Amino acid sequence: MFTGKGGVGKTTAAAATAVRSARAGGRTLVVSTDAAHSLADALDVPLAGGGPVPVEPCLHAMQVDSQARFETVWRELQGYLLTVLDRAGVDPIEAEELTVLPGADEVLALLAVREQVESGSYDLVVVDCAPTAETLRLLALPDALDWYMRRIWPTERRVVRTLRPVLGKVAGAPMPTDAVFDAVERLHAELAGVRAVLGDPERTAVRLVLTPEAVVVAEARRTLTSLSLYGYRVDAVVANRLFPGGDPWRDAWVAAQSRQLADVEESFAPLPVLRAPYLAAEPVGVEALALLAQELYAELDPAELPPGPPPVGVRRTTEGFVMTLALPFAARSDTTLVRKGDELAVTVGGWRRLVALPSALRRCDVTGARLEDGRLEITFVPDPAVWMSS
Ligand SMILES: Nc1ncnc2c1ncn2[C@@H]1O[C@H](COP(=O)(O)OP(=O)(O)OP(=O)(O)O)[C@@H](O)[C@H]1O
Numbered sequence: 001m002f003t004g005k006g007g008v009g010k011t012t013a014a015a016a017t018a019v020r021s022a023r024a025g026g027r028t029l030v031v032s033t034d035a036a037h038s039l040a041d042a043l044d045v046p047l048a049g050g051g052p053v054p055v056e057p058c059l060h061a062m063q064v065d066s067q068a069r070f071e072t073v074w075r076e077l078q079g080y081l082l083t084v085l086d087r088a089g090v091d092p093i094e095a096e097e098l099t100v101l102p103g104a105d106e107v108l109a110l111l112a113v114r115e116q117v118e119s120g121s122y123d124l125v126v127v128d129c130a131p132t133a134e135t136l137r138l139l140a141l142p143d144a145l146d147w148y149m150r151r152i153w154p155t156e157r158r159v160v161r162t163l164r165p166v167l168g169k170v171a172g173a174p175m176p177t178d179a180v181f182d183a184v185e186r187l188h189a190e191l192a193g194v195r196a197v198l199g200d201p202e203r204t205a206v207r208l209v210l211t212p213e214a215v216v217v218a219e220a221r222r223t224l225t226s227l228s229l230y231g232y233r234v235d236a237v238v239a240n241r242l243f244p245g246g247d248p249w250r251d252a253w254v255a256a257q258s259r260q261l262a263d264v265e266e267s268f269a270p271l272p273v274l275r276a277p278y279l280a281a282e283p284v285g286v287e288a289l290a291l292l293a294q295e296l297y298a299e300l301d302p303a304e305l306p307p308g309p310p311p312v313g314v315r316r317t318t319e320g321f322v323m324t325l326a327l328p329f330a331a332r333s334d335t336t337l338v339r340k341g342d343e344l345a346v347t348v349g350g351w352r353r354l355v356a357l358p359s360a361l362r363r364c365d366v367t368g369a370r371l372e373d374g375r376l377e378i379t380f381v382p383d384p385a386v387w388m389s390s
C-alpha cells in the first residue's frame with residue numbers, strides 16, 4: 001500500500017512498482033482506491049470503474065468504482081436512516097446528503113482490494129491509497145468497530161428486539177429492523193476480513209511516499225507513528241522528486257534536499273529509503289514508469305523488501321513477559337497507557353488503539369512501561385492469585 005501527503009507521487013510510485021513486478025514475471029494488480037482517477041492517467045490506459053483491466057502481460061489495473069458498492073452495501077442502513085429523518089421532518093434531498101458517510105466509499109474500496117487479494121489471481125497487489133489522514137482513519141476503522149461490536153452491539157441488538165414494539169409507538173420513530181442489524185453485522189464481518197489481510201504484517205506492507213521538504217517529512221513521521229500504533233508494517237520510505245545538480249539554482253535545491261534526505265535517512269532508520277529523481281517530464285505510461293521503477297528499486301525485488309521489526313512483539317523474560325510496540329517518533333508526554341481488563345489502550349497524540357492481550361498476558365499484572373528509541377516496552381508479571389484460581 002502506498003500512502004503519503006497529497007501530490008507527492010503515491011499513484012506514480014504505486015504504478016511504477018506494479019510495472020516493475022509484472023515485468024519480472026509476477027502476476028500483478030495495481031488498484032486505486034482514490035476517487036480521483038489518476039491511476040488511469042499515470043498508466044495512460046482507460047480504466048472504467050469495474051473489474052481489473054489488462055495493461056500488459058502479467059499486469060492488470062483497476063479503479064474501484066466505490067459508488068456502486070456504496071449503494072448496495074449501504075442501502076439498507078440508509079433506508080432506515082431516511083425513514084427516521086423523514087419522520088423528523090427533514091427534506092428528502094437533504095436527508096440523502098446526510099446519510100452519505102464521509103469516507104465510507106473509501107472503506108468499501110478496501111473491501112474490493114481484499115476480494116482481489118483473496119481471489120488468488122495475483123502474486124502482488126499494489127494499492128494506491130488516498131492521502132495520509134483519510135487512509136489512516138479508514139485503516140483503523142475495523143479495529144474501532146470491532147470494539148463496539150464485541151462490547152455494545154450484542155446488548156443493543158437484544159434490547160432493541162425486546163423493546164421494538166413498545167418503543168416504536170412511544171418514540172414515534174421506527175426502530176431499526178433486523179435487516180438493518182444484519183447489514184451492520186455483514187459489513188462488520190467484511191471489515192474484519194479486510195483488517196485480517198491489511199493488518200497482517202506477513203502479507204501486507206505500507207510504503208510511505210515523501211518529497212524531501214520539511215513539511216512533508218514531518219507529516220510522514222506522524223504517519224509512521226500512527227501506522228505503527230495500529231500494527232501496520234511499514235517496509236520502506238520512497239523519496240520522490242530529487243533534483244539533479246548542474247547549475248547554481250539546481251545546486252541550491254540539491255543542497256536543501258540533501259539536508260532533508262539526511263534527516264529522513266536518520267529518523268526512519270532502519271527502513272530503506274528508495275529514491276527517484278525529479279524527471280524532466282511527468283512519468284506517464286508503462287515505459288516511463290518502468291524507468292522510474294529501475295531508479296527506485298535498482299536490484300531490489302519490489303515484492304520482497306527485507307522485513308523490519310514486527311510492530312508488536314512479545315518475549316519471555318525470567319520474571320514474566322515484555323510486550324514491545326513500535327512507536328517511532330512518539331514523545332513520552334504524548335503517550336498514555338491504560339490497562340482495562342484484557343485490553344491495553346495506547347494513546348499517542350490524537351490516535352488511540354486498543355490492543356487485545358494474548359491469553360498468557362491476561363493473567364499478568366502490568367508492572368512497568370518505558371518508551372525508548374521509538375519502542376514502547378511493557379512489562380508483565382504473572383499475578384499469583386490469578387494463576388492459582390485458574
Ligand atoms: N519523479 C517525478 N518526476 C517528475 N514528475 C513526477 C514524479 N513523480 C510524480 N510526478 C508527477 O507529479 C504529479 C503528481 O504525482 P502523483 O499523481 O503520483 O501524486 P499523488 O501523491 O498520487 O497525488 P494525489 O495525492 O493527488 O493522489 C503527476 O503529474 C506525476 O506525473
Ligand SMILES: [Mg+2]
Pocket residue numbers: 010011012034038128
Ligand atoms: Mg494519487
